[in-house]
Amino acid sequence: MMDYGRLLSPTVCEIKPSGIRKFFDIAETMEDVISLGVGEPDFLTPWEIRKAGILSLEGGKTRYTSNRGLAALREEICNYMNRKYGISYDSQGEVLVTVGGSEGIDAALRACLEAGDEVIIPQPSYVCYEPIVRLCGATPVIIRTRAEHDFKLTKEELQAAITPRTKVLILPYPCNPTGAIMERGDLEDLAQVLKNTNILVLSDEIYAELTFGGKKHVSIASLEGMKERTVVINGFSKTFSMTGWRLGFACGPAPVMAQMTKIHQYAIMCAPTTSQYAAIEALKNGDEAVGAMLEEYDMRRRLMVEGFCRIGLACREPKGAFYTFPSIASTGLSSEEFCEQLLYAERVAVVPGTAFGQGGEGFIRASYCYSTEHIAEALRRIEHFLKNR
Amino acid sequence: MNIKLLKLLNKDSRTDVRDLAVMLSMSEEQVRADIAELEREGVIRGYKAVIDWDRLDGAYVSAIIEIKVTPKAGFGFEDVAAKIMKYPAVESVYLMSGVYDLNVVVKGKTFQEVAQFVAKELATLESVTSTATHFVLRRYKELDVELLGSGKDERGSYLL
Numbered sequence: 001m002m003d004y005g006r007l008l009s010p011t012v013c014e015i016k017p018s019g020i021r022k023f024f025d026i027a028e029t030m031e032d033v034i035s036l037g038v039g040e041p042d043f044l045t046p047w048e049i050r051k052a053g054i055l056s057l058e059g060g061k062t063r064y065t066s067n068r069g070l071a072a073l074r075e076e077i078c079n080y081m082n083r084k085y086g087i088s089y090d091s092q093g094e095v096l097v098t099v100g101g102s103e104g105i106d107a108a109l110r111a112c113l114e115a116g117d118e119v120i121i122p123q124p125s126y127v128c129y130e131p132i133v134r135l136c137g138a139t140p141v142i143i144r145t146r147a148e149h150d151f152k153l154t155k156e157e158l159q160a161a162i163t164p165r166t167k168v169l170i171l172p173y174p175c176n177p178t179g180a181i182m183e184r185g186d187l188e189d190l191a192q193v194l195k196n197t198n199i200l201v202l203s204d205e206i207y208a209e210l211t212f213g214g215k216k217h218v219s220i221a222s223l224e225g226m227k228e229r230t231v232v233i234n235g236f237s238k239t240f241s242m243t244g245w246r247l248g249f250a251c252g253p254a255p256v257m258a259q260m261t262k263i264h265q266y267a268i269m270c271a272p273t274t275s276q277y278a279a280i281e282a283l284k285n286g287d288e289a290v291g292a293m294l295e296e297y298d299m300r301r302r303l304m305v306e307g308f309c310r311i312g313l314a315c316r317e318p319k320g321a322f323y324t325f326p327s328i329a330s331t332g333l334s335s336e337e338f339c340e341q342l343l344y345a346e347r348v349a350v351v352p353g354t355a356f357g358q359g360g361e362g363f364i365r366a367s368y369c370y371s372t373e374h375i376a377e378a379l380r381r382i383e384h385f386l387k388n389r
Numbered sequence: 390m391n392i393k394l395l396k397l398l399n400k401d402s403r404t405d406v407r408d409l410a411v412m413l414s415m416s417e418e419q420v421r422a423d424i425a426e427l428e429r430e431g432v433i434r435g436y437k438a439v440i441d442w443d444r445l446d447g448a449y450v451s452a453i454i455e456i457k458v459t460p461k462a463g464f465g466f467e468d469v470a471a472k473i474m475k476y477p478a479v480e481s482v483y484l485m486s487g488v489y490d491l492n493v494v495v496k497g498k499t500f501q502e503v504a505q506f507v508a509k510e511l512a513t514l515e516s517v518t519s520t521a522t523h524f525v526l527r528r529y530k531e532l533d534v535e536l537l538g539s540g541k542d543e544r545g546s547y548l549l
Contacts, residue, residue, distance in 0.1 A: 042544070299397075303412050372400075376405070
């Protein structure tokens with residue numbers, strides 16, 4: 001008999017699987033459930049980008065690429081980072097093409113962390129940071145960002161969390177699930193705190209192109225003195241509706257990138273070749289398609305925010321990503337109770353804020369990656385739920 | 390001209406004025422006024438349901454008829470087009486570039502009915518020199534709406 005208890009790593013075993021997975025498995029077995037749960041675009045990858053992938057296959061591009069990614073793609077990434085955010089990277093030593101943004105986060109953390117190190121993570125935020133930090137044997141230090149600060153990270157909060165063991169600050173903006181963004185002034189405040197330290201900023205900018213109300217994304221790496229201490233994570237999934245292609249990239253200082261590239265080399269070899277060819281097309285000619293999707297998201301965003309406010313769930317205007325994060329405090333229910341009761345009573349699936357850290361208590365995440373008809377129907381059902389409980 | 394409003398109505402003409410107003414950052418009154426004006430100016434000509442007739446066995450068939458015409462001096466194609474569009478069986482009439490002149494969509498209960506209509510009514514019109522009838526066998530997409538497949542949302546990842 002195998003003794004799996006002795007076999008498996010205690011560090012891995014102690015990581016909890018996502019608690020709400022079970023909840024959504026139930027939702028999937030129910031008829032007529034209307035979901036606001038997903039975290040990926042409903043748009044298909046724009047056709048020209050798909051075609052570039054198909055053409056690469058037809059042309060026989062079926063082999064590995066260089067570990068760091070196709071040279072032509074890395075050059076396009078550098079052009080893109082310069083054009084969009086005003087940061088210039090060297091395509092030889094400062095760019096790594098990864099399997100989604102996720103792999104970049106993993107590689108960057110693994111490149112830096114040892115047992116006993118600390119990583120500052122603002123929450124509510126995306127679910128992968130804490131587990132990966134723990135897998136590295138390091139300690140997550142959670143900052144609960146506050147609704148009254150629009151879920152931004154303040155320099156006081158950052159300052160208070162820094163210890164001699166702090167190695168990395170994760171900066172997850174535009175933020176899933178809160179929709180918060182950090183503007184130039186907010187980032188300058190943080191930069192002041194960080195400049196005299198040896199802390200690396202891991203800036204997860206996967207939603208960078210999805211900002212609203214004329215607020216263009218600012219990368220902390222574009223601020224003076226910050227490029228040398230920042231690894232920017234970005235990718236194609238959200239911006240270009242390419243979730244299934246599994247393609248992202250990381251840009252950062254050469255000494256960090258060199259170590260990340262080793263991890264990538266041994267664990268992954270290279271990102272999918274077909275996806276890399278499609279991505280070149282996305283970066284070269286994708287702006288118009290992205291603009292059209294952004295306009296659609298923006299209308300849905302307004303529809304959803306106004307809808308939640310109208311039916312009595314206070315909802316801040318999200319400035320980025322594609323989620324709303326309304327407060328359910330007025331119901332007196334916990335986030336999980338709200339989601340469970342809503343699912344059973346009205347067959348609407350939303351995600352409890354606590355899935356993104358304890359700071360998400362009292363909130364739910366509702367995605368607007370759905371048609372306006374779908375959103376309107378979900379809001380009708382939620383309104384009915386609030387009136388009848 | 391409120392193009393964004395037209396696009397939204399084109400997608401779903403039953404969208405609440407309240408929702409249209411929110412999505413367009415306009416007041417409800419302004420949305421109502423714009424719609425009324427678009428209707429008055431004849432930009433919006435009607436509001437119809439998108440129906441998958443293939444689900445109703447035998448209730449509806451249609452054909453695309455390519456018609457060649459000798460235009461009458463002084464009247465161009467308008468004269469014959471005006472006659473053709475008056476038939477209730479005719480769904481749409483377009484003047485075309487290329488090897489034929491008018492594209493006419495004709496509907497009926499059966500293929501025979503449509504064929505008879507073309508032979509008796511359209512082919513015999515003065516100035517019509519030839520017709521070619523192409524029956525529609527299956528509709529896959531109608532007015533931007535995909536009729537094929539379940540329409541089920543395949544996305545399963547709830548946390549990303």
